[in-house]
Amino acid sequence: MIEGRTGKWETVIGLEVHAQVVSKAKLFSGAATDFGAEPNTQVSPVDAAFPGMLPVVNRYCVEQAVKTGLGLAAEINLHSVFERKSYFYPDLPAGYQISQYLQPVVGHGRVSLDMPDGTVREIGITRLHLEQDAGKSLHDQHPSLTYVDLNRAGVALMEIVSEPDLRSAEEAGIYLRKLRSILRYLRTCDGNMEEGSLRCDCNVSVRRPGEPLGTRCEIKNVNSIRYVMQAIEHEARRQIELIEEGGRVEQQTRLFDARRGITRPMRSKEEAHDYRYFPDPDLLPLVLDPDWVKRLRAELPELPDAKKARFVSDYGLSADDADVLVAEKETALYFERVAKGRDPKVAANWVMGDLFGVLNRLAIGIDQSPVSVEQLGALIDLIADGTISGRLAKDVFAEMAASGADPAAIVEAKGLRQVTDSRAIEAAVEAVLTAQAEKVVEYRAGRDKLYGFFVGEIMRATQGKANPALVHELLRKQLAG
Amino acid sequence: MSDPSLLALNLAEARDGLCRKRLSARELAAAYNEAVAEVGPLNAFITPTPERAVAMADAADERIARGEALPLDGIPIAVKDLFCTKDILTTAGSHILDGFHPPYESTVTDKLWQAGAVMLGKTNLDEFAMGSSSATSWYGPVENPWRRPGDNRPLVPGGSSGGSAAAVAAHAALAAIGTDTGGSIRQPASFCGIVGLKPTYGRCSRWGVVAFASSLDHPGPMGRTVRDVAIMLGAMAGHDVRDSTSAPVPVPDFERALSGDIRGLRVGIPKEYRVDGMPGEIEALWGQGVEWLRAAGAEPVQISLPMTKYALATYYIIAPAEASSNLARYDGVRFGLRVEGDGLEAMYELTRAAGFGAEVRRRVLVGTYVLSAGYYDAYYLKAQRVRTMIARDFAEAFERVDCILTPTAPSPAFAIGDKSDNPIAMYLNDVFTVPANLAGVPAISVPAGLSGDGLPLGLQITGRAFDEETLLRVAEVLESAASFRHLPGFVAGGGG
Numbered sequence: 014m015i016e017g018r019t020g021k022w023e024t025v026i027g028l029e030v031h032a033q034v035v036s037k038a039k040l041f042s043g044a045a046t047d048f049g050a051e052p053n054t055q056v057s058p059v060d061a062a063f064p065g066m067l068p069v070v071n072r073y074c075v076e077q078a079v080k081t082g083l084g085l086a087a088e089i090n091l092h093s094v095f096e097r098k099s100y101f102y103p104d105l106p107a108g109y110q111i112s113q114y115l116q117p118v119v120g121h122g123r124v125s126l127d128m129p130d131g132t133v134r135e136i137g138i139t140r141l142h143l144e145q146d147a148g149k150s151l152h153d154q155h156p157s158l159t160y161v162d163l164n165r166a167g168v169a170l171m172e173i174v175s176e177p178d179l180r181s182a183e184e185a186g187i188y189l190r191k192l193r194s195i196l197r198y199l200r201t202c203d204g205n206m207e208e209g210s211l212r213c214d215c216n217v218s219v220r221r222p223g224e225p226l227g228t229r230c231e232i233k234n235v236n237s238i239r240y241v242m243q244a245i246e247h248e249a250r251r252q253i254e255l256i257e258e259g260g261r262v263e264q265q266t267r268l269f270d271a272r273r274g275i276t277r278p279m280r281s282k283e284e285a286h287d288y289r290y291f292p293d294p295d296l297l298p299l300v301l302d303p304d305w306v307k308r309l310r311a312e313l314p315e316l317p318d319a320k321k322a323r324f325v326s327d328y329g330l331s332a333d334d335a336d337v338l339v340a341e342k343e344t345a346l347y348f349e350r351v352a353k354g355r356d357p358k359v360a361a362n363w364v365m366g367d368l369f370g371v372l373n374r375l376a377i378g379i380d381q382s383p384v385s386v387e388q389l390g391a392l393i394d395l396i397a398d399g400t401i402s403g404r405l406a407k408d409v410f411a412e413m414a415a416s417g418a419d420p421a422a423i424v425e426a427k428g429l430r431q432v433t434d435s436r437a438i439e440a441a442v443e444a445v446l447t448a449q450a451e452k453v454v455e456y457r458a459g460r461d462k463l464y465g466f467f468v469g470e471i472m473r474a475t476q477g478k479a480n481p482a483l484v485h486e487l488l489r490k491q492l493a494g
Numbered sequence: 495m496s497d498p499s500l501l502a503l504n505l506a507e508a509r510d511g512l513c514r515k516r517l518s519a520r521e522l523a524a525a526y527n528e529a530v531a532e533v534g535p536l537n538a539f540i541t542p543t544p545e546r547a548v549a550m551a552d553a554a555d556e557r558i559a560r561g562e563a564l565p566l567d568g569i570p571i572a573v574k575d576l577f578c579t580k581d582i583l584t585t586a587g588s589h590i591l592d593g594f595h596p597p598y599e600s601t602v603t604d605k606l607w608q609a610g611a612v613m614l615g616k617t618n619l620d621e622f623a624m625g626s627s628s629a630t631s632w633y634g635p636v637e638n639p640w641r642r643p644g645d646n647r648p649l650v651p652g653g654s655s656g657g658s659a660a661a662v663a664a665h666a667a668l669a670a671i672g673t674d675t676g677g678s679i680r681q682p683a684s685f686c687g688i689v690g691l692k693p694t695y696g697r698c699s700r701w702g703v704v705a706f707a708s709s710l711d712h713p714g715p716m717g718r719t720v721r722d723v724a725i726m727l728g729a730m731a732g733h734d735v736r737d738s739t740s741a742p743v744p745v746p747d748f749e750r751a752l753s754g755d756i757r758g759l760r761v762g763i764p765k766e767y768r769v770d771g772m773p774g775e776i777e778a779l780w781g782q783g784v785e786w787l788r789a790a791g792a793e794p795v796q797i798s799l800p801m802t803k804y805a806l807a808t809y810y811i812i813a814p815a816e817a818s819s820n821l822a823r824y825d826g827v828r829f830g831l832r833v834e835g836d837g838l839e840a841m842y843e844l845t846r847a848a849g850f851g852a853e854v855r856r857r858v859l860v861g862t863y864v865l866s867a868g869y870y871d872a873y874y875l876k877a878q879r880v881r882t883m884i885a886r887d888f889a890e891a892f893e894r895v896d897c898i899l900t901p902t903a904p905s906p907a908f909a910i911g912d913k914s915d916n917p918i919a920m921y922l923n924d925v926f927t928v929p930a931n932l933a934g935v936p937a938i939s940v941p942a943g944l945s946g947d948g949l950p951l952g953l954q955i956t957g958r959a960f961d962e963e964t965l966l967r968v969a970e971v972l973e974s975a976a977s978f979r980h981l982p983g984f985v986a987g988g989g990g
Binding site: 109291 | 577578584591594597600700701702703704705707709735736738739815819822823825828829842867870874
């Protein structure tokens, strides 16, 4: 809810996400799809719409779309149709985009969101369809000419359309993160927004709670989750102000100006294109074998929701910790391998604490972690078998992250092995208590908190290597004596 | 003058002569190169390729000498300039493709070269294959080698594959390839007194053929005899993974299907093809055709194709709709003509206004209109439904009969310029040919007689999908019975 001048307003949001399909070749041609290649080096005559060239659908891209549909718990349409969406632009070589319109490959589905207050929100998916991307127009390469790069022309996109179920910019952000997580689990889209492989159109309207839907505006082509949230927030407030000042929201297509954090009009409903959709006569209807779909369903990996539930029930993790660990498939995998045969909570704490700290500092992903699963596991084992203390382990970890060395080697090289010889510790205890005789008197007189001071002194005397349990045992005995 | 005795051989005869080394591919190519030059006044060729013809003929002679002759080795053919040919100017008869040299070879031409055929050149056509006269080409109208006796007015060869038809009729090619979207192979075949076959949709790949209306475009052969087109089809046909609408069906030996035996075959005679204003002589020839087939042992059966009367209207919605979309790529950005203007919109407008002729513009406008929001359901969608019903008409008919006999066109060739100010009259020329395109079934035109003013008239046989064998067998029997031996007034080498 947004508090306006005249009362509360509800924002209603539906998102159209354009997700680039992970595939070596384009949707209708064999040309490559590598990001960042020299302009116009990944273009076949089909992509450039040369006369007589014909599209042939890339089976792998269809498989990726179907997998995504299954991951969104959606209906898979065994019969779907590619249509032509017509408009003129230099980066659209054929003068039409091959897309799906009346009969998309994937129908209704859903995504569940874990809200910060612990509740779960179900967001409906209206449809998912396959379509070609356009090329890129470069307006800044020449004072009066536009350059066209067709490398991206024909690359497969999945357009994932949500129901107008989202109610705030924050929810939209959670939805996008969840969707990206699912796509990455499925390896159907790398979710890399900087490279444009995930782009979003936001449909935003406002209404008084309980009233029918207001007129919506569509904000085109927003390319980061943060911008999506900003754009929605700004657009909702703009609409509320407009209505509260007695105006009316016009159905419009708008653009988000990231520099100024505002949306501005692109074209009105009257200026909307007539796309003249009709079934592409160069392509037969896309007919899927139900057994093939069944096979894909059976091969589907465990998705974040299921993994989270399992982490809570099997490992006894809290829902919040499980959330953090399952957000990225690689993190979850790393955690599970560390946790194997070890205390899962300890493993989770190391991954989310010291490891995430290092990764954030280095701004790298867990797949590039300087500390391997085996190394972190070995470190945890060294604590468990009493070789080092938990406190020293933190230092060992920092050294591991810096040098890449194994924990045992660091412990040996630095002589950090824990002292478990009770006579040696007893001697250290005696020495400290003798040196601090006055404080021993105060302690015995009732100043209990001096206990911690003695422990600290003993650890200092042993360079932190004394086994803490033995220190406590012997200290208590001597203080009592 | 070209050697008339060489040019008088048909494809099958030339092939046998080459195999038995009674003639060389080199001398055949030389004779045909000369013939192409000789028929220059017909304007049948946009781009002759004589050097390539000689080079290909030499390669064929070497293979023949090694005893490795290919099925079409050394056979000089002409190619409608709608097929993309690698590094050779490809125009579609349009100004907008100025200077376009494709970096690829169409599947059908590639198959023909792989079979040893020799390329004589690219033939003239209606711009983007839109027309029934071959008069809308940027490169000027094609003339029919036939004229009415005692009348010097040039006649159209039909269209849109008019250059290919004129070249074959005037003995300037042993055979040719064309495309048929609404009759563009069969109607010019009928006007020029040759055989033209539109195969089943999906039989010959459309890859590398400049698109007019994708769901209706059919590449096919044109030749002097039914046997010649059967041989050509065998080399052109086959599944192509690069064309999603190409059919994964085996290619039979079409020549072997020409058994001459049609006893017991049932031939449908559809009553709906008796259209108003059709000359009595065409009706009479049709009746004669029925009698010829009956005499050969076939059984004529009266049938009904009730949706026929909607075929032309349906065609002139679907074909322009697809064309308007297919021709959107000619925008001056990447190839062909570009007329610079003040900004992008101006460049588009000036380029397309200058690049497209009147008939193409008309169809792009009609097509854009019928696909527009608010009109789509009333026009395009309804036309698609009627198209389904037309296909059902044929499917039901083919439960009762093995093929269907009709005239090919409602008139013989007309004078150049006769119908060019009346598009509807021009469209009516396709009335008998468009149903087969809408249904995707194969159909062939066979020269069957002369009109009262001495011009060739064809009869059309339509067959079941992917049953070109029956179609060709019946066509050959019809051809023998009609024994059409007339030659046009203008023939390379004088006709031998």
